[in-house]
Amino acid sequence: MPGRIQSIERAVAVLRVLAASPTRLGLGEVAGALDLPKPTAHGLLRTLCDVGFVEQESTSGKYELGRGLFELDSAPLDVNELRSRAINWCDSLAARSKASVRIGTHERGQVLVVHHVFRPDDSVQVLEVGSRLPLHACALGKVLLAYDPGARAKLSDDDLEARTWRTIISPTRVARTLELVRERGWAGEVEELATGHAGIAAPIRGNGGLVVGAVGISGPLSLLCNGAQRPDPALAVQVHDAARAISQELASAR
Numbered sequence: 001m002p003g004r005i006q007s008i009e010r011a012v013a014v015l016r017v018l019a020a021s022p023t024r025l026g027l028g029e030v031a032g033a034l035d036l037p038k039p040t041a042h043g044l045l046r047t048l049c050d051v052g053f054v055e056q057e058s059t060s061g062k063y064e065l066g067r068g069l070f071e072l073d074s075a076p077l078d079v080n081e082l083r084s085r086a087i088n089w090c091d092s093l094a095a096r097s098k099a100s101v102r103i104g105t106h107e108r109g110q111v112l113v114v115h116h117v118f119r120p121d122d123s124v125q126v127l128e129v130g131s132r133l134p135l136h137a138c139a140l141g142k143v144l145l146a147y148d149p150g151a152r153a154k155l156s157d158d159d160l161e162a163r164t165w166r167t168i169i170s171p172t173r174v175a176r177t178l179e180l181v182r183e184r185g186w187a188g189e190v191e192e193l194a195t196g197h198a199g200i201a202a203p204i205r206g207n208g209g210l211v212v213g214a215v216g217i218s219g220p221l222s223l224l225c226n227g228a229q230r231p232d233p234a235l236a237v238q239v240h241d242a243a244r245a246i247s248q249e250l251a252s253a254r
Contacts, residue, residue, distance in 0.1 A: 188231030
């Protein structure tokens with residue numbers, strides 16, 4: 001069995017020292033309380049500041065617990081911030097892929113569409129912001145199931161309803177599909193949600209690499225699939241690149 005990780009134990013100890021103090025503490029005080037070299041204590045404090053668990057007062061340079069520590073039980077990211085950081089990248093992805101672009105997050109066992117860009121053609125389309133999709137039957141949902149333990153915990157065998165004849169409803173096959181998503185870093189679905197349509201999606205990561213949503217494209221088979229009726233790998237690369245760019249936008253905002 002793997003041993004305990006000393007750096008994590010020390011980080012928790014730093015948080016406990018700050019929590020027990022009625023006032024902000026300086027670097028020397030934290031190091032002294034834990035019998036740590038100052039460079040080690042400084043590295044721990046800087047890392048905890050970067051993730052929002054500790055804050056440093058600008059004038060005195062002293063430290064206190066950060067707001068991020070008290071937001072652990074709330075949503076990892078406000079959807080308005082997610083949408084604002086992703087708008088330009090979604091517009092670009094729609095233009096390059098010629099497909100509809102959606103951003104989805106997990107909410108109560110479903111995919112909540114929080115942003116939607118129309119396909120850049122003359123077809124009749126309906127705005128999907130606010131709509132809900134089944135986790136197991138769309139590419140956005142497969143991404144969330146693959147990376148979000150909370151989403152997986154909400155999905156029961158009874159939720160695996162067939163939307164088309166191609167919808168995967170076997171728990172074993174769903175589990176294998178999610179393994180493949182984690183292996184290649186993106187999800188695809190072909191006619192599982194709607195006959196004649198397909199989707200490709202990739203994870204959007206927030207602070208610390210936590211998956212906070214998914215971005216994907218959807219459209220007719222002729223647009224998204226290759227000759228073998230599978231998601232086009234070239235389009236998957238475009239989606240993956242857009243997801244990574246949005247993730248970097250979120251990281252730079254922290």
